Every structure is written in structure tokens, then in C-alpha cells.
Amino acid sequence: RVAAAFEPLGGRVLYAVKANANLALLATLAGLGAGFDVVSGGELLRVLGSGGDPAATVFAGVGKTEAELALAIEHGVIVHVESADELDALQAVAARQERPARFAVRVNPDVEVDTHANIQTGHDEAKFGVPVAVAHELLARAARGELPWCQPVGVHVHVGSQLPDPDGM
Numbered sequence: 117r118v119a120a121a122f123e124p125l126g127g128r129v130l131y132a133v134k135a136n137a138n139l140a141l142l143a144t145l146a147g148l149g150a151g152f153d154v155v156s157g158g159e160l161l162r163v164l165g166s167g168g169d170p171a172a173t174v175f176a177g178v179g180k181t182e183a184e185l186a187l188a189i190e191h192g193v194i195v196h197v198e199s200a201d202e203l204d205a206l207q208a209v210a211a212r213q214e215r216p217a218r219f220a221v222r223v224n225p226d227v228e229v230d231t232h233a234n235i236q237t238g239h240d241e242a243k244f245g246v247p248v249a250v251a252h253e254l255l256a257r258a259a260r261g262e263l264p265w266c267q268p269v270g271v272h273v274h275v276g277s278q279l280p281d282p283d284g285m
Contacts, residue, residue: 119149130174133159142166154193157184164191176222176272185209185217194218196272198245203254203266210265220270221251245272 119129130151133142137159142152143166151172152163163173170191175184178198186209188195197203197219210217224245246254251271258268 128172130172133163137162139166142168157181157187160184160187160191160193174220174272180205182209186213189213189215189217192218194220194269196220196222197254198222200246200250200254203257203263207263207266215265217266218269219266220268220272221246221254222272223248223251225273 122128128151129149130153131142131145132153134155139162142163145152146163146166146168150168151174152159152168154160154163154173154175155177160173160175164170170193173191174194174196175188176196180188180195180202182205185195185206187193189206189210190213195206195217197206203219203221206217206219222245224247245251255268257263258266
């Protein structure tokens with residue numbers, strides 16, 4: 117029902133593997149056509165092992181290793197970059213593999229939301245994402261051809277979890 121609700125908008129259901137990485141659950145979701153949101157190489161391997169479509173998988177999270185970036189590139193997973201340094205690392209790994217890397221820039225919108233302080237991710241001191249101006253510059257670098265192995269495909273914004281009121285920003 118969720119997938120059908122968002123289909124007219126071009127939306128797709130992505131299951132956050134960190135919520136429950138049980139292989140039977142992941143296989144069931146993959147069989148239903150769900151995509152996946154992973155935050156580690158281990159989670160990505162579980163998705164791949166359960167029949168998940170790597171083209172319908174995104175790799176978010178801070179601190180991705182070069183090995184994790186290489187795994188994502190090898191399977192065509194979209195990497196959500198959290199910093200200019202991470203985008204440069206993605207470019208370097210993709211160049212070594214001679215494979216294009218699809219990426220989205222995680223934008224930190226600098227907003228406070230009504231939820232527990234430990235799960236707010238969109239305020240100015242959060243470790244996640246880049247300010248809007250930096251996101252513009254990273255995408256402009258790609259547009260100018262400065263990142264020939266990296267293909268921008270979107271932006272990622274996440275302000276926090278367990279929001280009791282969608283208007284509470």
C-alpha cells in the first residue's frame with residue numbers, strides 16, 4: 117500500500133536495513149519489490165545475499181571505508197555522500213575500478229525538529245550531511261566534469277526520527 121501511494125509521484129519504498137537485517141525478512145521485502153537503505157558494507161552484503169536489487173539500494177551513513185565504497189560501486193548502489201572528502205574518495209575508488217559511481221549528496225538543512233535530541237539529524241551541529249551551499253558546490257563540481265567517474269542522481273535530506281508532528285519544525 118505504501119509503494120502504491122507513492123508510485124504516482126515516482127517514489128519508491130526503501131527499507132532501512134538497520135531496523136531489522138533478518139535475511140528472511142529482507143528476502144520477503146525484495147520479493148515484494150522493495151528497495152533498501154543500508155549504512156554499512158555488512159548490511160549491503162545481507163541485501164545482496166537476500167536477493168535485493170542493488171540498483172534499488174542506497175548506501176547512507178557516515179564513515180564509509182574505501183572497501184565499502186568499492187563494494188557499492190561494484191554493484192551499482194547509489195552512495196549518499198556526507199562530505200566533500202567522501203565524494204573525493206568515491207571519485208578515487210570509482211576511477212581505480214574504472215566504473216561509474218552514482219551518488220546523492222546528503223544535505224543538512226539546519227532545522228530543529230520536535231523529537232529526542234539524540235535522534236535529531238538535521239540541525240547545524242549534526243554530524244550528518246553538508247550545508248546547502250556545500251551541496252551546491254559538490255553538485256557544481258560534478259556538472260563541470262571535475263568528477264568524471266561520479267554521476268549525481270539526487271539529494272538526501274533527513275531531519276530526524278520519530279517526529280510526533282509533521283508540522284513541528
